[in-house]
Amino acid sequence: xxxxxxxxxxxxxxxxxxxxxxxxxxxxxxxxxxxxxxxxxxxxxxxxxxxxxxxxxxxxxxxxxxxxxxxxxxxxxxxxxxxxxxxxxxxxxxxxxxxxxxxxxxxxxxxxxxxxxxxxxxxxxxxxxxx
Numbered sequence: 257x258x259x260x261x262x263x264x265x266x267x268x269x270x271x272x273x274x275x276x277x278x279x280x281x282x283x284x285x286x287x288x289x290x291x292x293x294x295x296x297x298x299x300x301x302x303x304x305x306x307x308x309x310x311x312x313x314x315x316x317x318x319x320x321x322x323x324x325x326x327x328x329x330x331x332x333x334x335x336x337x338x339x340x341x342x343x344x345x346x347x348x349x350x351x352x353x354x355x356x357x358x359x360x361x362x363x364x365x366x367x368x369x370x371x372x373x374x375x376x377x378x379x380x381x382x383x384x385x386x387x
Contacts, residue, residue: 281350338383
C-alpha cells in the first residue's frame with residue numbers, strides 16, 4: 257500500500273452556515289449534501305475539480321469513528337492544512353474585505369507565495385500560490 261494523495265479533511269463545527277460561507281466565499285468551494293446524510297448535519301465542500309476536499313460535520317452529530325474534538329480549540333498535533341490555489345490578489349482582497357487576520361510568506365527560490373488564515377473553527381489554512 258502507498259499513499260497517492262490527500263483526499264479530504266474533516267472539520268467538526270458549531271456553525272455550519274458560517275463555515276460553509278467562509279469556504280464558499282474565500283476558496284470558491286461548493287457545499288453539497290453528503291451521501292445519505294441530513295444536510296443540516298453534514299455537508300461536503302467540493303473544489304471546482306469536483307473533489308470533495310472538506311467534509312463538514314455539525315459538532316455532536318454521528319461520526320463514522322467517535323473521537324473527542326472541540327471546535328474552536330487549536331487543532332492538536334495538526335498545525336495546518338494546505339491547499340494549492342489560484343488568484344493570489346483576489347484572495348488577499350477577500351481576506352481584507354472580511355476583516356480576517358492573515359499571515360504572508362514567500363519562498364522566491366520555488367516561486368511560492370503563501371497566505372495563512374484560520375477558518376471559523378480555528379483550523380489554520382495554508383493557501384499556496386505558485387508562479
